[in-house]
Amino acid sequence: MRKYLILSVFVITGVFQGFAGDKAEVWSRLYKRSVLPEFKYSIMLNIVELNDRAMIPLLEEILTEDIIANLDNKRSVTEERDFNELTKLVVRELGELKSKRSASLVYTIAKETSDPLLKVDAIVALGNMRATDYLNDISFILRNINMRPVKGKSAELEAESKIAYGAISALDRFKSIEGYSSVFFASIGWYDQRVKSFADKVLKTIVDNPIEALIPIITDGLFSEKEKAILEVAKCDAPTEDKAKAAREAMKQGLDNVAETIKEGMTLTSIRKNAIKVLYFSKSSDPEDVYYLSQSVRSGSDLEEKIYAIRTLGLNGSDEAIDGLVSILSDFNERSISGLDISYSDQDIIKEIIVTLGNTGNEKASGVLTEVQFSNYSSGIVKAAKTALSTLN
Template identity: 30%
Template structure:
């Protein structure tokens, strides 16, 4: 008789929900959930509870999750799947409703569940409810995932994704470095991009974190990613300029042991130079470092072009003097009969000097005009000289 009554109530609720007040509907669904005898019944009823999208069901959801957390996993695989699906349903709805009071029960899922995809849903829910009290715990989980990689790649990526999502939502500084290292840990492109996006949102000015990282990390790749993270961040431009200066110095003082490291160090220098070009700060601090780029063994022309543009952007007397010295170096080589394979570098140097506010390069521009360079170089020197008149 009781079973028939329950079925009748269920049918009534599904056909005539409009005849009841929302809180009455929620109460009746809650009663049905408690009376359900099987996991399948509970799951079907919970689907309807979730569809209500009503905060009146919050006590039902919390009680249901508490009950599920205390259950042992079913041995039968089909029952086990339903049990996990039911927990996912409850956890996700608690997150969507932003039920902060459920954070402890949700974290129990993260701590105790075996299914990594259930853990991922719980981590996402913690982010949605704003459970910042668990920021450190989640940071440690993510750090361990980044350092100790196992064989189940999909499971690890699910957990990493949940951790990154939660820490981004928390915007707690404790999560910044774990998310940064996750972005460099070799996860899939999706996880890496999620981590990079999260870094921008987590801390407005991460300079304090990234300065130490760029100066102390032994991995050149990590130094490079640290500079890129600073560049993407909302840090003040003067802080970005300062960190780019530190990164350029690291790119110059460290010596590569193989081709990969050489490529990474070159990229580190290039990104630093791009920051100077973008910011256009009149600051002489990086000028001696930028000047070193011109004389690197094995340095390529594109890197030298970036260095020229960086000095042009800084546009101080010292920056102009560094460019004038570099033009003098090129003029001396031309005078001694050592001709460049093309004229890109000397033309870029001449144009940069001509566009700057200083007249420091006048003498070397005059030399360049009459040194026997190809005619195009002479014409560029003449144009630059006219800007200084």
């Protein structure tokens, strides 16, 4: 077959030299005179080599009259293979030529073909064309595959994985927020690591500011989806005020939801910790942050989480943030005076609050720091309070 095709190329080249007229007209005549699929395929290889936009009308004509008009025809296995291989060449070339005017024809192939590899080529071609009219259609295709239960024959799953990969590639080309959510869910979907890693990579480049798509996931998603979403917030290049807004919602979700298993509890802790980090690096001073951060210090299940929250309150620096830290420390003072047990982790938190209050330089903290010295603490905590007070003074 290969020798036959190579020979046919030489024959075609000789015929080409005998024709007058422009290239598009010559190749059009050659293609229309060909009957055998092998010759048509060879001619198409030559057309593709030209990479000439002047060939677009011919490619559209072939797609319309020779391919789409015959999509439903019954063919043998060999004929079907030849038909699909020819179609792939046409579709790919229209994509490479970025022929947006051909998008409706290519989408027809994507929608109607039963060959997964041809469907992939058509979807990728639409992306190469930047055919934005079909952005939502491609996003819908990917979303449906994402939601597929992991059942069925391995060949079927492999085929759908390939289509998903092509859809992710196309959505990356569009660079639109409308395609972000489908790619996000593909990155944590049922696919093998190749597809998920590719989706993860595309999330970093598809849009600079994905916050509009991430907040609904943080609000309504499963715990694991919320966790992934706040991680994407942390990594993206969105404005700090947008990132802080998303982090605030993640803090709310992390505090309001109740874990029913140990794994869920760990996930909620991770959501809160990553949200706190976003607030810290965003240097957010919004008074609304104070409530969530204070709750994290009081009821968080992880020492690291509480330390992050204290430092973020200190960086916030607002009077509301100072009041929040003072209130927490005051509660610890009352417990210590009452003779209640202060655990080692609690002592770490108390020291962190004391140091943070001293670093703020806000004299609103002086009263509670003075109180520490008479609240039955260890000498180390008392010394830390004296140092913080001297910093304020």
